[in-house]
Amino acid sequence: MLNIVLFGPPGAGKGTQAEFLIESYGLIHLSTGDLLRSEMSAGTKLGLEAKSFMDKGELVPDEIVIGMIKSKLDTVKEAKGFIFDGFPRTVDQAMALDELLNNNGTPISGMLSLEVEKQELINRLVSRGKISGRADDQDEAIIENRINVYNQKTLPLIEYYKPQGKYFGINGMGSIAEIAGRLKEVIGKIE
Numbered sequence: 001m002l003n004i005v006l007f008g009p010p011g012a013g014k015g016t017q018a019e020f021l022i023e024s025y026g027l028i029h030l031s032t033g034d035l036l037r038s039e040m041s042a043g044t045k046l047g048l049e050a051k052s053f054m055d056k057g058e059l060v061p062d063e064i065v066i067g068m069i070k071s072k073l074d075t076v077k078e079a080k081g082f083i084f085d086g087f088p089r090t091v092d093q094a095m096a097l098d099e100l101l102n103n104n105g106t107p108i109s110g111m112l113s114l115e116v117e118k119q120e121l122i123n124r125l126v127s128r129g130k131i132s133g134r135a136d137d138q139d140e141a142i143i144e145n146r147i148n149v150y151n152q153k154t155l156p157l158i159e160y161y162k163p164q165g166k167y168f169g170i171n172g173m174g175s176i177a178e179i180a181g182r183l184k185e186v187i188g189k190i191e
């Protein structure tokens with residue numbers, strides 16, 4: 001199994017690169033952001049609860065996202081592996097994910113971290129906001145908050161995966177194809 005944590009700040013290009021990885025390696029894409037947005041548009045209780053955090057650019061509580069990932073993993077019977085996109089975002093989420101995967105004997109293979117300068121992130125999110133209609137991409141103060149939350153709560157995950165030899169930093173500046181090439185090179189080493 002190839003289990004990849006696709007890591008990086010909001011706007012780093014995780015979703016875009018995940019599409020390429022699914023095709024190239026036949027992996028299953030698990031994006032907590034996408035899962036939460038589909039709960040929101042279905043108007044479920046979970047979706048409504050999540051919306052109040054997402055609209056402010058805050059993290060949705062750990063127990064909600066961990067529960068969501070657990071039930072998704074339970075429904076998949078056979079897989080070549082998973083791409084976790086936007087998850088884990090806290091150390092508690094990473095520990096919970098390890099526990100879920102270790103129970104199946106299929107640990108994380110590597111954390112691929114897309115590294116992008118802050119101004120470039122803001123530019124990308126503002127332009128995505130013009131077409132996506134996502135409330136959290138429309139407002140620069142919310143975008144700033146998401147980047148701050150990332151720096152405070154999510155970035156420390158690098159120190160969680162590094163001692164396990166699973167952290168791989170990848171330059172996330174450049175064309176989509178260039179970045180895909182860099183990801184492929186790293187996956188070649190961990191596969």
Ligand code: ADP
Nearest residue numbers: 010011032033053054058059060065086087089
């Ligand atoms: P981006 O990476 O551009 O911020 P996502 O779609 O990954 O976009 O996430 C959008 C929002 O969904 C986040 O700002 C957060 O509120 C919520 N969210 C997504 N994944 C998680 C997670 N693993 N833990 C907590 N909140 C999450």
